[in-house]
Amino acid sequence: MHRWKHLEWEDFQGFVKPFTGWGAGISSSVFVEYDSIQKKYSAYAAMNNQYSWKSRYVLNSDYVLNHEQYHFNITEYHARKLNGIFENKDFGHESQVMYELLRIRSDLYRMQIKYDAETDHSLNRAYQKKWEYQIDSLLNKSEDYPLFPEKEKVELYFPEKPKTLILTIDHEKYSGYILEKYDATFWIVDLEIFSNDTLSIESFAAQILANAGQTDIFLNRNLPHQNSIFESYSKDTLKNEIVLDKFLLGKNTTFWLKYKYPNERENREIFQVIGDQFFGSYRMLDE
Missing domain, CATH: 3.40.1000 (Protein Transport Mog1p; Chain A)
Incomplete structure (x- = not known):
């Protein structure tokens, strides 16, 4: 298992899916851990290397790897959404945590399906770029990049x-x-x-x-x-x-x-x- 990171082809260690027409596939999801000292839950995105695979035909394709990276970025976005829920709500029972986790995973699954459908698994380059813009915007929406700080703000x-x-x-x-x-x-x-x-x-x-x-x-x-x-x-x-x-x-x-x-x-x-x-x-x- 690898937590959210910049992907390399070496991270894809699983067997190629039989009869597939695609070049690669990443297996990633949102997971939850509990800090017994701080007594708080936190979510993180991780990929399963053994279930993530690539065809030998795409080993030199940065474009295909980038498509898989954004699948992982979508997972990271949903992990952050779940952490936002943990920060703003008290959970008295583990079943409540599991409920929120399953709900986030359901949203994650739907977004991953929509990403592949609209980009045609990256074959539609314009929609691929549109999704990259959207996902980057979701991940960085709270980032502040000061412009001309010494002059007019x-x-x-x-x-x-x-x-x-x-x-x-x-x-x-x-x-x-x-x-x-x-x-x-x-x-x-x-x-x-x-x-x-x-x-x-x-x-x-x-x-x-x-x-x-x-x-x-x-x-x-x-x-x-x-x-x-x-x-x-x-x-x-x-x-x-x-x-x-x-x-x-x-x-x-x-x-x-x-x-x-x-x-x-x-x-x-x-x-x-x-x-x-x-x-x-x-x-x-x-x-």
Whole structure:
């Protein structure tokens, strides 16, 4: 048994299921232990190595291993849910603990089935990325990633910790944060400009996008966010990506938010949902 961790193919030690068409399978569940000193129950996620298996055809496939990792991540999420129940409720009898454990395991089973069904066991790449985004969001929803802590405090939801970004525009360097995952790119950059003349910022923003090689730039004049001064939809023809840009006023600066995703008509709705959540999470903390 292994508790929740970053998986390696060596963790899969069971026999391959006969007549299966899939490359691997993980056996994981939520378990409960009791600390007799602190007199409290706690839940944890673990995999059974002997019942987790892989085909020799997938040993070099990081993609398939990643799919199994997210099965394990779903199990970890449900273990955390059960720990939340333990922290907020007193249990006078072991049967009550077992009831909650069985209920969580039932929810876990349904979510695992739905994950495989919607991703077609990882064969549907767009849905695979959507599920990765959802699962990361569930695991990290309580994480706080401070943005621009020395300046204006901004809240913007990233499903995992972003990297520091240094962007060069016309030989000037600007700081920000970037996350490249799920076949998409998310970023926020402090442009260090502020003006009551928003038309000048619009002109600057449009020039940035054009110089970046984006084409078919469509401006959105119906700005849903109260801080928005410029929003656009465009295409990166070199990378075949859809690019959404929003320029939002802070109290003393302008922030540039960008979201890029594959230009695939059949999967556009999936990536738009992710983008809406990203942009919709922006707010100034001292407002």
